[in-house]
Amino acid sequence: MPLQLPDLPYSRTALQPHISAETLDLHHGRHHRGYVDTVNARIAGTELDALPLEEIVRNSQGSLFQAAAQAWNHDFFWQCLHPRAGGDPHGLLAEHINGQFGDVQKLREEFNRAALAVFGSGWTWLVQHPDGKLAIVSTRNANTPLTGSSTPLLVCDVWEHAYYSDYQNERARFLQAFWKLVNWDFVASQLS
Template structure:
């Protein structure tokens, strides 16, 4: 079984190795301002709900591709390189039109996945606590009704996208977004997100998205979600 330390070491080494491999047009991977963050736990930490191989591919290949392509999109825009991905996504209209779609897609993919890893943990699940629990009860009635609404949003995403619990104007709502669109771009704060792209679950669940969604509730990191809510709701 891979330990957390070994997983992070493997991730870092793999990332460094991939960065030196020429791309499809003979160019090395761009080394811009954004980097792939290490997975905060071992690849197998979320077993049996999310398998280790899926986590490895999802992080080391898919997430890395978003980082590399975001850096590539910004390569000729030095005035944007010092902006955080949050700032870029919050103000997409300030991004030149010729790279706006790339920043939306790859910047969104980078931020969504960075958050996604933190929104899950080994031995997760259970119930939210503190002010988040009260807010869920206030906005949805109870946790069961919230989970039902969130599950429906994730299930109904057509093709690839995300389901979200978001905060806007002091109110919690559930929504979905296509592709890698971030709630930040529409003025909302993401608290909890579920990736329902097929690459997030197909190795283990094939076309059974509903089974993946049901299993995912067992790894939700409610502590992280509650902490983010506490900071944003002030």
């Protein structure tokens, strides 16, 4: 059964002025769609075509892994954003963040340092390790914590296609906008 490009969980104009409809058209409508189409072409008629995307990521390698992981990472990224989000986390997530980083501002600073340090294309993640501790990790290209033992909680796409139309090469400005859109309720729902 072919994978479907999931709809965005908001309208293409909902993230403005932080992320433009033009960027979403390019990022979701072309890049993300391209990854889904590539995965479908590669799994057609194989034993993988009955698996959910998450399992394809975990059971593939090479160019199929690259396309499947990019599709999964993008699915996750869209969920991490919301037009009526931003602010600070609350509840158990806030307790974890305060315990691990001191406060949410320190989390943002450390996360931004990691995202700005990614040379070229990649992703910066807030993850929860099996021992319950939170950490910030960056992955290059399509790599994802989904293939390891840590649980992804939050991700920021730092590939240039995620922000170039709106911010050119100013990744730091994109990160400022990103924090105004973080869907803390979704992030909290990922805690184990």
